[in-house]
Amino acid sequence: MKTWLWGISLVAGGLPVDATFCRCQPGQSCWPSETNWAALNKTIGGSLVAVKPFASPCHNTTFNAADCAIVQDHARNSSYRSSQPGALQWENWEAWPQAEEQCYINAPQSAPCRQGRVSLFSAEVRSSQHIQAAVKFAAHHNLKLVIKNTGHDFLGRSSAPNSLQIMTHWMKNISIVDDFVPTVPTGVDAPGGVKAVTLGAGVQLHDVYVYLRSKGVMIVGGSSSTVGAAGGYIQGGGHSVLGQLHGMASDNALEFEVVLADGSLAIANAHQNTDLFFALRGGGGGSFSVVVSVTVKAHPDYPVVYATANFTTSPDDPFWAGVDAFHRHVPRLNDNGGSGYYSAIPLTPVSENQTVSTFLLYMMFVNQTSTSAVNASFVPLLADLKNATGVAPAYHVAAFPTLSSLYTTLFQGSDVTGSQVLLGSHLISRSLFDSGDSSKLTSAMSEMQLGLGELVVGMLLSGGQVSRNRDIESALNPAWRDTLLHVVSVRLLSANMTFAEQKAVAANITQRDVPRLKALEPGKMGAYLNEADANEADFQTSFWGSNYPRLRAIKHKRDPHDLFITRKGVGSDRWDESGLCRVD
Secondary structure, X not given: OEEEEOOEEEEOOOOOOOOOOEOOOOOOOOOOOHHHHHHHHHXXXXXXXXXXXXXHHHOHHHOOHHHHHHHHHOOOEHHHHHOOOOOOOOHHHHOEHHHOEOOOOOOOOOOOOOOOOOOOEEEEOOOHHHHHHHHHHHHHOOOEEEEEOOOOOOOOOXXXXXXXXXXXXXXXXXXXXXXXXXXXXXXXXXXXXXXEEEEEOOOEHHHHHHHHHOOXXXXXXXXOOOXXXXXXXXXXXXXXXXXXXXOOOHHHEEEEEEEXXXXXEEEEEOOOXXXXXXXXXXXXXXXXXXXXXXXXXXXXXXXEEEEEEEEEEOOOHHHHHHHHHHHHHHXXXXXXXXXXEXXXXXXXXXXXXEEEEEEEEEEEEEOOOOHHHHHHHHHHHHHHHHHHHOOOOEEEEEEEOOHXXXXXXXXXXXXXXXXXXXXXXXXXEHHHHHOOOHHHHHHHHHOOOOOOOOEEEEEEOOOOHHHHHHHOOOOOOHHHHHEEEEEEEEEEOOOOOOHHHHHHHHHHHHHHHHHHHHOOOOOOOOOOOOOOOOOOOOHHHHHHHHHHHHHHHHHHHHOOOOOOOOOOOOOHHHEOOOOOEEOO
């Protein structure tokens, strides 16, 4: 069966016919009529749009040369992608392998363009009232609901087939509150006020850093231009170069304004709706409510010293010897106040027939001003890297007056996205390094047999206050309190791969990459749910550890009909891959 709405052909398909309960699908009698959709559109101020895949103008049935040129020009632009309801930051999550549907930009023009996991309709909300109307509409018509902030999601939680999307991109309010006092119930004494920043649901990190640069304050935020500050970033935990001084982003949340599954508006903080406050600080985006805004602690806009180092070798053993030399210095750099990122790319293409191996390191020493002190920290590292590889590493250091000035230099409004990427990851404890076993980590990385352009990334964003905050009651995976390094393998897909070939890449991550990292500390640690294997085995424990049973109980209480189901989110084990049909 099919129905025509606003010029889009909607065809039900790919669903198990024997499912005990499914979301309503196009062509079924329960599907909203054109009159229903028009009523929703009117209720939300005319901001309901019928969504086509981002690359649709570049394929025959919907080809438009001018529009296709725009798509191609902006294909790798994260800012542009975040503003398009039919685009995600990682193109593979626009496809629906189970139904063999895709609409890739680099696929031939003659290749069929199908809807895939791209939502059929988007409510481009501008207010809490708009969100409430869309949530109630989805619940009333039993529709699959998706929340899209920026589309920066490596596990496909910003898309789902045949769904209604709530797009929070346009909710851009930012304000500084000099004396923020959380909302408290009648009869409860309010705590003393603190300096805070309130962020609308659609505010992106570049927006935050540009705004705060003129105000002399900073928040715990990530290293990106277009990650949504109030979305899955903070709800998943949120690592940051400020972690050493102030903990995870979720540790710094003071209050959430949210729309619940019944369409009501609620405040969650340490004084009311405390179960939601617990869940929203680390329990994962899109699983418990739609966030309207979040208020977080404000901190000084600290000075920072920024240091980079890199080396290049031929693709052979000395490269991994260099990586291993770096690993021996990780605890010391962390103890000296360093946070940052490194990438190991064993097969970096430099020409059609030549590759090299590349190591890139970016370190930030927050609330420090002395480049000479940072130089002293790097002297033994640089010497060990040269001894291990036979190559003198390039090194550069610079002092910035504020963290915001560094952020706005590095992240200027748009990052390079749009590729097809799958991750595998694991958290590595401080004790592994202190026991002298860091070489085991290097071996695990080298055994991954990364392909052309693929890499493994290390994120040194914990320790310090992240560890000291272990008494904070939140849904954050307790393993973060013991973590020194967050390690991520990055595997590449392409438009010319078949779905079977893509599935093989995914299986390699789940069956080989991640187990290699888990084997370093059997039965210990876990994975960061925002940057993890999209098919993580035992994700409930891996993402949340001992917190999962409590999160499952909160989910059942607050969303008894599972309106908010995301891939590998709390309660998703009761649903199929796309959240369309119950499987339990």
